[in-house]
Amino acid sequence: MSTVTLPVVEVNTYKKANPLLAKVIENRQLVNRDDSDVRHIVIDADEMNYLDGQSVGVIAPGVNEKGNPHAVRLYSIASLGSRVVGAEKLTLTVKRVVYQNEAGETIRGVCSNYLCDTKPGDVLTLTGPAGRKFLLPIAEEIERPYIFMATGTGIAPFRGFLQRLFKVTKNYQSPVYLFMGARYRDELLYDEEFKAYQAPNFHYYTAISREQKNADGSRKYIQHLMVEKAAELLPLLQDERTLFYMCGLKGMEAGFDFAIKTIAQNAGLDAGQLLASCQARLETETY
Secondary structure (H helix, E strand, C coil): CCCCCCCCCCCCCCCHHHHHHHHEEEEEEEEECCCCEEEEEEEEEECCCCCCCCCCEECCCCCCCCCCCCCCEEHHHHCCCCCCCCCCCCEEEECCCCCECCCCCCCCCHHHHHHHHHCCCCCCEEEEEEECCCCCHHHHHHHCCEEEEEEEHHHHHHHHHHHHHHHCCCCCCCEEEEEEECHHHHHCCHHHHCCCCCCCCEEEEEEECCCCCCCCCEEHHHHHHHHHCCCHHHHHHHHCEEEEEECCCCCHHHHHHHHHHHHHCCCCCHHHHHHHHHCCCCCECCC
């Protein structure tokens, strides 16, 4: 995003050799399905100077199969920066990772299961903060349109971004779109919180892939929502001031390209040119 000025942030103040010990304050379940356990975990880490959009590293206790300490696992911060007056403490949105491998064995993600099982009072070993690019512009340049795209726990950084735009930035007027994708309606993380934003310039749309279908009977994903909202989005896609942020599953990147090209083609525009312009204004954190 060469057209904007990003804040200068601290990174790796705390490393594996000199981590921050921080206490868990709250561990609240957001989703409780047989195949999905997602937690909202609040941590007292005030010593760390982080900004919304950055990540924090967590080191699970114990050693791996080679007898070495566990690797650092990064999690996006789901709250405002630590130096914002009145901001809640460091918040993480964590999904418990459990899956079957090719041999039929049950594999449990070490760090995600550790975090999901923590209780208030437990002490975590943290590193960070990490990340210099997935940030909103400096205050002098923050007034501009935004299009946020998230799936699953990829919603985490946008929770802090929305708080910055609508609770910290005075008289923020530009349009903000949040496109959120989930398998089922009860997996829409922070859904009620986002619905509570009363700002007329905030537009929140959801795609429920296992419950909603497109006209052709296929599952509905974020890119299909964006095409449906083409009349609203096209002026923003063409506005060089508009910034795009994407966080979640890797497949979202192809979906973004599909949506932009489809909207352009339907409007009789040069799809390649519009896609290149939008990609130049896109910041991603996908996995």
